Amino acid sequence: xxxxxxxxxxxxxxxxxxxxxxxxxxxxxxxxxxxxxxxxxxxxxxxxxxxxxxxxxxxxxxxxxxxxxxxxxxxxxxxxxxxxxxxxxxxxxxxxxxxxxxxxxxxxxxxxxxxxxxxxxxxxxxxxxxxxxxxxxxxxxxxxxxxxxxxxxxxxxxxxxxxxxxxxxxxxxxxxxxxxxxxxxxxxxxxxxxxxxxxxxxxxxxxxxxxxxxxxxxxxxxxxxxxxxxxxxxxxxxxxxxxxxxxxxxxxxxxxxxxxxxxxxxxxxxxxxxxxxxxxxxxxxxxxxxxxxxxxxxxxxxxxxxxxxxxxxxxxxxxxxx
Amino acid sequence: xxxxxxxxxxxxxxxxxxxxxxxxxxxxxxxxxxxxxxxxxxxxxxxxxxxxxxxxxxxxxxxxxxxxxxxxxxxxxxxxxxxxxxxxxxxxxxxxxxxxxxxxxxxxxxxxxxxxxxxxxxxxxxxxxxxxxxxxxxxxxxxxxxxxxxxxxxxxxxxxxxxxxxxxxxxxxxxxxxxxxxxxxxxxxxxxxxxxxxxxxxxxxxxxxxxxxxxxxxxxxxxxxxxxxxxxxxxxxxxxxxxxxxxxxxxxxxxxxxxxxxxxxxxxxxxxxxxxxxxxxxxxxxxxxxxxxxxxxxxxxxxxxxxxxxxxxxxxxxxxxx
Numbered sequence: 126x127x128x129x130x131x132x133x134x135x136x137x138x139x140x141x142x143x144x145x146x147x148x149x150x151x152x153x154x155x156x157x158x159x160x161x162x163x164x165x166x167x168x169x170x171x172x173x174x175x176x177x178x179x180x181x182x183x184x185x186x187x188x189x190x191x192x193x194x195x196x197x198x199x200x201x202x203x204x205x206x207x208x209x210x211x212x213x214x215x216x217x218x219x220x221x222x223x224x225x226x227x228x229x230x231x232x233x234x235x236x237x238x239x240x241x242x243x244x245x246x247x248x249x250x251x252x253x254x255x256x257x258x259x260x261x262x263x264x265x266x267x268x269x270x271x272x273x274x275x276x277x278x279x280x281x282x283x284x285x286x287x288x289x290x291x292x293x294x295x296x297x298x299x300x301x302x303x304x305x306x307x308x309x310x311x312x313x314x315x316x317x318x319x320x321x322x323x324x325x326x327x328x329x330x331x332x333x334x335x336x337x338x339x340x341x342x343x344x345x346x347x348x349x350x351x352x353x354x355x356x357x358x359x360x361x362x363x364x365x366x367x368x369x370x371x372x373x374x375x376x377x378x379x380x381x382x383x384x385x386x387x388x389x390x391x392x393x394x395x396x397x398x399x400x401x402x403x404x405x406x407x408x409x410x411x412x413x414x415x416x417x418x419x420x421x422x423x424x425x426x427x428x429x430x431x432x433x434x435x436x437x438x439x440x441x442x443x444x445x446x447x
Numbered sequence: 448x449x450x451x452x453x454x455x456x457x458x459x460x461x462x463x464x465x466x467x468x469x470x471x472x473x474x475x476x477x478x479x480x481x482x483x484x485x486x487x488x489x490x491x492x493x494x495x496x497x498x499x500x501x502x503x504x505x506x507x508x509x510x511x512x513x514x515x516x517x518x519x520x521x522x523x524x525x526x527x528x529x530x531x532x533x534x535x536x537x538x539x540x541x542x543x544x545x546x547x548x549x550x551x552x553x554x555x556x557x558x559x560x561x562x563x564x565x566x567x568x569x570x571x572x573x574x575x576x577x578x579x580x581x582x583x584x585x586x587x588x589x590x591x592x593x594x595x596x597x598x599x600x601x602x603x604x605x606x607x608x609x610x611x612x613x614x615x616x617x618x619x620x621x622x623x624x625x626x627x628x629x630x631x632x633x634x635x636x637x638x639x640x641x642x643x644x645x646x647x648x649x650x651x652x653x654x655x656x657x658x659x660x661x662x663x664x665x666x667x668x669x670x671x672x673x674x675x676x677x678x679x680x681x682x683x684x685x686x687x688x689x690x691x692x693x694x695x696x697x698x699x700x701x702x703x704x705x706x707x708x709x710x711x712x713x714x715x716x717x718x719x720x721x722x723x724x725x726x727x728x729x730x731x732x733x734x735x736x737x738x739x740x741x742x743x744x745x746x747x748x749x750x751x752x753x754x755x756x757x758x759x760x761x762x763x764x765x766x767x768x769x
Contacts (some may be wrong), residue, residue, distance in 0.1 A: 278593075278701025283729050374699065377605065378600055407612060411528070412604060
């Protein structure tokens with residue numbers, strides 16, 4: 126059976142697995158990325174875990190290549206560049222290191238770009254040719270598919286929709302700019318909105334008993350789903366901003382759909398309804414009523430499907446070229 | 448000699464010409480679009496003018512196809528849809544009408560999209576694979592090239608960057624929305640800025656002697672080039688907004704360059720310097736210093752080169768397919 130090894134490196138956890146072309150995860154493992162350690166120590170553990178995992182595979186299982194999704198990974202250079210949440214340094218030759226260790230073709234992409242490929246091959250975007258994935262997690266990641274393929278741009282840096290500007294005098298962003306979308310429409314963003322609303326509103330809310338450090342996206346989502354006024358208001362504020370900026374994205378790309386994923390998307394209709402209303406209100410007339418907004422059905426554990434899709438896609442291109 | 452017939456339909460003038468693959472305009476003609484007349488009357492004149500023009504061509508000159516650039520032209524359907532500046536009605540089968548009259552392959556695109564193809568084949572973008580053309584005329588048109596080809600999107604409606612939002616409480620736009628970029632960064636936009644600044648500033652300016660109806664982009668540009676304080680301030684305000692929104696475009700597309708064209712771009716450095724400063728200030732760190740901003744060198748009369756490039760490109764694709 127033909128498979129690929131998929132590696133999804135996150136700021137907190139790294140997931141590895143062996144995946145078939147049908148998207149079946151034959152075997153997988155999660156380990157702590159230990160983001161404060163050096164790249165060398167991470168890489169040693171990665172090699173050990175991969176060897177351990179693949180040693181358990183059936184003999185008829187052939188690994189054709191390796192797909193890697195990582196924050197700030199550059200598909201052209203194979204490097205991870207300035208990852209803000211990993212203490213790895215400026216420029217890590219991740220693709221080359223993996224290739225040297227396993228002697229297999231290695232394909233690498235920014236994590237959100239890999240997620241878009243995962244939705245295209247295995248998820249809700251099967252058969253779509255133009256769509257945008259927004260991962261509403263700690264930050265806001267994005268992946269853009271145009272004409273059935275990943276939009277990489279001139280320097281493989283396309284799709285940083287988390288850093289479009291909402292308000293030039295707005296919130297400070299981790300990236301150094303002011304007013305980035307990610308500072309509003311992400312788990313961290315809605316948390317900041319909750320505390321801003323506490324300053325502004327008179328309301329009884331279960332969230333008032335939780336500290337800034339302790340408040341999670343899950344807590345806010347659960348409160349909203351139970352009808353907590355403050356939490357619902359926070360979703361409305363977040364969705365109004367996100368929907369407005371999604372209308373800007375449509376005015377660039379004219380996609381068939383947006384697919385929302387990540388922690389914040391677990392709120393379902395509580396997020397979706399006001400997002401669609403705000404987007405439609407702000408859409409240029411030619412687009413109105415034409416753009417779908419969907420919530421990803423991919424379970425959280427399936428993030429390795431993105432890197433797996435990346436590997437299958439590039440192996441196919443290689444096969445055509447040679 | 449192999450040539451194409453190129454047709455550029457504007458709100459005021461329609462230009463037609465016969466163009467070689469090297470971008471030489473062998474023969475051309477301009478006539479009034481008479482935007483208030485019906486499509487039928489326009490089309491009759493178009494056919495007459497084309498026949499007159501082509502009758503003057505040398506016998507060895509072979510027209511292989513026809514490229515058409517028109518406002519709100521849809522490359523997938525071949526129709527012109529709801530053109531706001533033409534009284535043609537909701538949906539005009541322009542490509543089909545032309546094909547039926549001349550019995551040649553006809554290719555059609557939104558005017559700004561055609562302009563991007565013109566820069567790619569004949570202009571400053573030769574050899575580029577990822578760039579964005581912004582036409583700063585009466586409105587703000589845009590064309591996006593990704594991986595060396597035109598970005599059309601799911602409904603052939605991509606690249607309406609004139610209608611991204613600058614300010615939800617901002618200026619009314621012709622399209623019905625509020626705060627669109629086109630209401631600021633276009634000839635009409637800077638004119639509105641000039642009158643807004645007159646209300647706000649105490650200043651002596653030659654522009655104060657001109658009525659709203661009479662003020663042209665050329666007058667504002669000439670005043671700025673002569674050092675008129677009000678005109679210069681108007682360019683600074685316009686450029687700050689345009690540069691900020693161009694940073695958003697970069698966060699989607701990661702282009703190699705922007706190419707600015709249209710009336711406002713004639714101001715040269717007066718526009719370019721503050722645009723670049725504002726864009727750089729607002730760019731996500733990974734893009735800083737990487738994105739060029741250029742002013743098109745294409746003379747105003749050369750707008751038929753866009754439709755010509757469109758025709759040559761699609762004829763080549765047809766030849767490969769068959």
